Amino acid sequence: MHTILLTGFEPFGGEQSNPSWLAVQQLDGYQLDDEVQIVSRQLSCVFEKSQQELKTAIAELKPVLVLALGQAGGRTELCFEKVAINFIDARIADNAGQQPVGAPVVAEGPAAYFTTLPIKAMVNRLKQQGIPAAVSYTAGTYVCNTVFYAMMHQLKDKPKVRAGFLHIPYAPEQAIGKAVTSMPVDMVVRALKLCLPVALQSSEDLQIVAGTLD
Amino acid sequence: MHTILLTGFEPFGGEQSNPSWLAVQQLDGYQLDDEVQIVSRQLSCVFEKSQQELKTAIAELKPVLVLALGQAGGRTELCFEKVAINFIDARIADNAGQQPVGAPVVAEGPAAYFTTLPIKAMVNRLKQQGIPAAVSYTAGTYVCNTVFYAMMHQLKDKPKVRAGFLHIPYAPEQAIGKAVTSMPVDMVVRALKLCLPVALQSSEDLQIVAGTLD
Amino acid sequence: MHTILLTGFEPFGGEQSNPSWLAVQQLDGYQLDDEVQIVSRQLSCVFEKSQQELKTAIAELKPVLVLALGQAGGRTELCFEKVAINFIDARIADNAGQQPVGAPVVAEGPAAYFTTLPIKAMVNRLKQQGIPAAVSYTAGTYVCNTVFYAMMHQLKDKPKVRAGFLHIPYAPEQAIGKAVTSMPVDMVVRALKLCLPVALQSSEDLQIVAGTLD
Amino acid sequence: MHTILLTGFEPFGGEQSNPSWLAVQQLDGYQLDDEVQIVSRQLSCVFEKSQQELKTAIAELKPVLVLALGQAGGRTELCFEKVAINFIDARIADNAGQQPVGAPVVAEGPAAYFTTLPIKAMVNRLKQQGIPAAVSYTAGTYVCNTVFYAMMHQLKDKPKVRAGFLHIPYAPEQAIGKAVTSMPVDMVVRALKLCLPVALQSSEDLQIVAGTLD
Numbered sequence: 009m010h011t012i013l014l015t016g017f018e019p020f021g022g023e024q025s026n027p028s029w030l031a032v033q034q035l036d037g038y039q040l041d042d043e044v045q046i047v048s049r050q051l052s053c054v055f056e057k058s059q060q061e062l063k064t065a066i067a068e069l070k071p072v073l074v075l076a077l078g079q080a081g082g083r084t085e086l087c088f089e090k091v092a093i094n095f096i097d098a099r100i101a102d103n104a105g106q107q108p109v110g111a112p113v114v115a116e117g118p119a120a121y122f123t124t125l126p127i128k129a130m131v132n133r134l135k136q137q138g139i140p141a142a143v144s145y146t147a148g149t150y151v152c153n154t155v156f157y158a159m160m161h162q163l164k165d166k167p168k169v170r171a172g173f174l175h176i177p178y179a180p181e182q183a184i185g186k187a188v189t190s191m192p193v194d195m196v197v198r199a200l201k202l203c204l205p206v207a208l209q210s211s212e213d214l215q216i217v218a219g220t221l222d
Numbered sequence: 223m224h225t226i227l228l229t230g231f232e233p234f235g236g237e238q239s240n241p242s243w244l245a246v247q248q249l250d251g252y253q254l255d256d257e258v259q260i261v262s263r264q265l266s267c268v269f270e271k272s273q274q275e276l277k278t279a280i281a282e283l284k285p286v287l288v289l290a291l292g293q294a295g296g297r298t299e300l301c302f303e304k305v306a307i308n309f310i311d312a313r314i315a316d317n318a319g320q321q322p323v324g325a326p327v328v329a330e331g332p333a334a335y336f337t338t339l340p341i342k343a344m345v346n347r348l349k350q351q352g353i354p355a356a357v358s359y360t361a362g363t364y365v366c367n368t369v370f371y372a373m374m375h376q377l378k379d380k381p382k383v384r385a386g387f388l389h390i391p392y393a394p395e396q397a398i399g400k401a402v403t404s405m406p407v408d409m410v411v412r413a414l415k416l417c418l419p420v421a422l423q424s425s426e427d428l429q430i431v432a433g434t435l436d
Numbered sequence: 437m438h439t440i441l442l443t444g445f446e447p448f449g450g451e452q453s454n455p456s457w458l459a460v461q462q463l464d465g466y467q468l469d470d471e472v473q474i475v476s477r478q479l480s481c482v483f484e485k486s487q488q489e490l491k492t493a494i495a496e497l498k499p500v501l502v503l504a505l506g507q508a509g510g511r512t513e514l515c516f517e518k519v520a521i522n523f524i525d526a527r528i529a530d531n532a533g534q535q536p537v538g539a540p541v542v543a544e545g546p547a548a549y550f551t552t553l554p555i556k557a558m559v560n561r562l563k564q565q566g567i568p569a570a571v572s573y574t575a576g577t578y579v580c581n582t583v584f585y586a587m588m589h590q591l592k593d594k595p596k597v598r599a600g601f602l603h604i605p606y607a608p609e610q611a612i613g614k615a616v617t618s619m620p621v622d623m624v625v626r627a628l629k630l631c632l633p634v635a636l637q638s639s640e641d642l643q644i645v646a647g648t649l650d
Numbered sequence: 651m652h653t654i655l656l657t658g659f660e661p662f663g664g665e666q667s668n669p670s671w672l673a674v675q676q677l678d679g680y681q682l683d684d685e686v687q688i689v690s691r692q693l694s695c696v697f698e699k700s701q702q703e704l705k706t707a708i709a710e711l712k713p714v715l716v717l718a719l720g721q722a723g724g725r726t727e728l729c730f731e732k733v734a735i736n737f738i739d740a741r742i743a744d745n746a747g748q749q750p751v752g753a754p755v756v757a758e759g760p761a762a763y764f765t766t767l768p769i770k771a772m773v774n775r776l777k778q779q780g781i782p783a784a785v786s787y788t789a790g791t792y793v794c795n796t797v798f799y800a801m802m803h804q805l806k807d808k809p810k811v812r813a814g815f816l817h818i819p820y821a822p823e824q825a826i827g828k829a830v831t832s833m834p835v836d837m838v839v840r841a842l843k844l845c846l847p848v849a850l851q852s853s854e855d856l857q858i859v860a861g862t863l864d
Contacts, residue, residue: 021863080864084401093733093762093787097861109859110770120735120762128752138395140404145735146788149861175864180409181352187298189403190354195394217751219739219791221663222722222817235649294650307519307548307573311647323645324556334521334548342538359521360574363647389650431537433525433577435449436508436603512829566823568832608837609780615726617831618782623822 010044012204013071015062017078017151020053020103027179028077031196040204047071053151054104055096059113059158066162066169073170073207074159075125075200078152080175081182084189086134086199087144087175088127092157093120097149113157121160125172126213130203139199140191143218147173170211224258226418227285229276231292231365234267234317241393242291245410254418261285267365268318269310273327273372280376280383287384287421288373289339289414292366294389295396298403300348300413301358301389302341306371307334311363327371335374339386340427344417353413354405357432361387384425440474440632441499443490445506445579448481448531455607456505459624468632475499481579482532483524487541487586494590494597501598501635502587503553503628506580508603509610512617514562514627515572515603516555520585521548525577541585549588553600554641558631567627568619571646575601598639652686654846655713657704659720659793662695662745669821670719673838682846689713695793696746697738701755701800708804708811715812715849717767717842718801720794722817723824726831728776728841729786729817730769734799735762739791755799763802767814768855772845781841782833785860789815812853 014036016029029050036048049065051058066074080087094117101107127143134141147153156173163169176196177183183190228250230243243264250262263279265272280288294301308331315321341357348355361367370387377383390410391397397404442464444457457478464476477493479486494502508515522545529535555571562569575581584601591597604624605611611618656678658671671692678690691707693700708716722729736759743749769785776783789795798815805811818838819825825832 078864083864084397084403090737091733091735091762095732095764095787097785097859099859099861099863107859109861110855110857118760118762119764120733120760122737122761135398138398140394140397142401143739145791146862148864149787150863152864180354180405183298183354184349184352187356189298190405191394192406192409195406213752215752217739217741217749219741219751220788221741221792222720222725222790222794292650297650304523305519305521305548309518309550309573311571311645313645313647313649321645323647324641324643332546332548333550334519334546336523336547357525359523359577360648362650363573364649366650427538429538431525431527431535433527433537434574435527435578436506436511436576436580512825512831563826566821566826568822568825570829607780608782608833611726611782612777612780615784617726619822619832620834620837623834 011069011071012040012044012046013065013069013074014046014048015051015076017051017053018103021100023182026079027176027193027196028079030179030193032077034197035200044208051155052103054102055106055108055151055154058151058155062155062159063162071169075172075174076155076159077174077176079178081178082188083175083177085140085142087142088131089123089144089147089156089173089175090127091120091122091145092147092153092160094118094157095149096154102151113154114161117161121157123172124170124211125207126210127172128214128216128218130206131218132214132216133203133206134199137202139195144175145220147175170207225283225285226254226258226260227279227283227288228260228262229265229290231265231267232317235314237396240293241390241407241410242293244393244407245414246291248411249414258422265369266317268316269320269322269365269368272365272369276369276373277376285383289386289388290369290373291388291390293392295392296402297389297391299354299356301356302345303337303358303361303370303387303389304341305334305336305359306361306367306374308332308371309363310368316365327368328375331375335371337386338384338425339421340424341386342428342430342432344420345432346428346430347417347420348413351416353409358389359434361389384421438472439497439499440472441493441497441502442474442476443479443504445479445481446531449528451610454507455604455621455624456507458607458621460505462625463628472636479583480531482530483534483536483579483582486579486583490583490587491590499597503600503602504583504587505602505604507606509606510616511603511605513568513570515570516559517551517572517575517584517601517603518555519548519550519573520575520581520588522546522585523577524582527578530579541582542589545589549585551600552598552639553635554638555600556642556644556646558634559646560642560644561631561634562627565630567623572603573648575603598635653711653713654686654688655707655711655716656688656690657693657718659693659695660745663742665824668721669818669835669838670721672821672835674719676839677842686850693797694745696744697748697750697793697796700793700797704797704801705804713811716801717814717816718797719816719818721820723820724830725817725819727782727784729784730773731765731786731789731798731815731817732769733762733764733787734789734795734802736760736799737791738796741792744793755796756803759803763799765814766812766853767849768852769814770856770858770860772848773860774856774858775845775848776841779844781837786817787862789817812849
């Protein structure tokens, strides 16, 4: 039996819940097929601790694929991140009160890592099934990007373990009064069931356009 | 048995479906309680014809309440319209190829009518249940506003029949590649079941803030 | 000599300045041609007082044309308002601490008034000169709409006095850190010089499209 | 005499002009002080050719500082780019009809380079002077990012030459009918005069927050 590790974050920024955890929590123990099972873990919204939690989970579970999820309030689609950058700039303090500014995730690490998931193929699959999705070229400079970068750095010598990051919109109840997009958690769960098999099939991505002009 | 009339539009503007009809269609024949039943009708996206269709349906069904729904691509919430204006300005032709510009809905009619639904109370109910909703102060200048104005004009001497208009976001499958908000049709259906009983209870609206600065 | 009355508001909502006043202030005393002079007045951002100030200015100056300006943070264009509604719903208190909710501007007044300015022609002139402008179908429910409605109500029996309302974006210094559009005050001043002669020429508007779908 | 090289692009995507060139063109030959002069060059909006043009200009002029500018329609602020990524994904063909998809800028190059300009300090200077500006964490995947990456790759062993990329909003005449932000070209020129001295002073950046959550 192979393992897919999904992670979601605890709430932050004054929110009561975090849709990334609400979604992946529903898939803990879910069998994608006879050979692949999902394990879900919650990460703290804390710069140092979240990296350690993810590192421990990967060491323990030896997953063939890791997809970390995070909430991105204001996004209108499921956003599969292309690039993790070696840069932290916290606009608000994390849940432990730390607010690093202008710091690297890994001292002396490279400027960036690309995801090793076939994200265009995953996006394509979701769009075919009526679920708004896109490739994103920035994961921000907060805990999400930090966890993404730390994960790719940890796995840099293990090319067989595919890994990436998915930003998801607010859940509807979070969007009340904010006049921003939301997506029901059930739709995120359905999306994960649809795109994870695509991610397992191949690391080769589709040669279709998913770029932005600026 | 009392009747609530719900209307939705046929597709327009190159879309394959219209979520306003997909939603109300599911509620045709639905009994809200022992005394109130919903009847759903589709309206053409044609300036003259849609007004006639609605007029005929109201004359035939003698509803106690009418809520017309329309698609508003780009909106992030369920938008209950406050005001219908006596003005048509079609940015695109309707489904019969007509494109009136700078014309009144009703010659010599008043500049505007306000909805007679307790829309703040309806919005409030939805927000309490985790569904993004708001009061809107413009229904545009296309077929939606035209139907809304014609309906309020028809009912102006029948104060017991409450009436209004609800703009809804794109369905998710319509939002693909547009980078705009969407809302699943099932959530719209759930919202209607929650807010229609509020609309039946009283025409007195809540004294809570729902304004915009500009 | 004929008079055009321009009004702008004092700052509100925690802002240090109001671009509507910064713009019209520059045009106080400006002669549009041999026969027409501009007089500019500042209005308080207070529901009752602003109406009284405008009423007094109109009675005193007997203008042939009145254009009231207001700040609309977040708008991307100069927005000429089509319709003033008889409805107040203050999201924040005005500068005198009053916050009316769900109230009419004029008890027993009609639901709405349309502007009597040829706003499509004015918008058209600005776009030809490279200045972003559009017709808007909601002036909100705060002091701006209230002043607009009260003005049209005061002038309803004086069809020779054309009147309307123009919402303008933030000035650049207000937009700092808000990630919203701004427009330099000098561009607003230039726009007024370009579109006021159009407004004087005729009350007949152009038959061009300026509508919105929803 | 030291040289600052500014570049702007030719028009693309059906536009008649490109504000990046309109702005830097005005500064060609401008002396920032007794020791520093600006030289401005136009780049083609063509993937290969633009890189070659920039390489030639740098070799010829031996600038102490290079700032490449590009148009970013829809942005609301002057956006100083933090990171250039080794990835091309052209949503539209370039001006030579080429549309590379999923390709590296430099085969075997690192995933990304960071700018060597003190961009927080530059942004800070502009905000203090009332000009909307921000740090951006994605330069897209089109010609702008490609030129930015190629430039940083060329200069990677010349740490004394500071270099970076600035995305600017549409000019007002481009924004007509698009309902998006614009910024007058004169304001961009004024911004460059204000922030280039800051860039010359030090490569050490300020330790102030300029991050994004996602």
